[in-house]
Amino acid sequence: MKILVTGATGFIGSHLFRTLVRMGHECVGMDNQFIETDIGWTYKFAEENKNAQFFLGDEGDCSNGWNVFKICKNFSPDAIFNLAVMCLPHSLIEPIENYSKNIEITTNIVQEATKRNIRLVHFSSSEVYGSAEEEIMSEDHKLRPSTPYAACLLYTSDAADDLLCVDLGGRRIIKKKKTQNTQLSTLKQCV
Helix, strand or coil, X not given: CEEEEECCCCHHHHHHHHHXXXXXXXXXEEECCCCCCCCHHHHHHHHHCCCEEEEEHHHHCCCCHHHHHHHHHHHCCCEEEXXXXXXXXXXXXXXXXXXXXXXXXXXXXXXXHHHHCCEEEECCXXXXXXXXXXXXXXXXXXXXXXXXXXXXXXXXXXXXHCCCEEECCCCEECCCCCCCCCCCHHHHHHC
């Protein structure tokens, strides 16, 4: 299977990417490297695994629709695992930019997935629940995002849910397949 992993050098994304490649999938990873992490492993991993390729920095920025379009067109993934997001600390310093970029990222990925009928797995965050009101949080916990990052992830998760997707951010798993012409009404309201 051909899989695009966005946010591929983050903690979860990097582990997911390596696991998928080791399972025999052909993977392309995108990451804008907003948080400077050690990416030396990416070059070595790509050299050692013919099924691994990375687009990093500006070339891997999913908020640039042209980047997402090019990779989806040229690579033709069967699935996208979307972990790309501008991080929580950034939302506390630059809330408007953070909100805008996160909406752009999700919009670009959802549009390409819809247009090309690509299966999408959209990751969110437990941040959408805010502070825990119970010792153990479940999906029934009240949604009370307390940061710009969390509020945006709540909106983008709902928009991605409008597509045929599985949301792994603790929100819910959508098992029904929707048509390619799914409207992105929630996302358009955010923008």
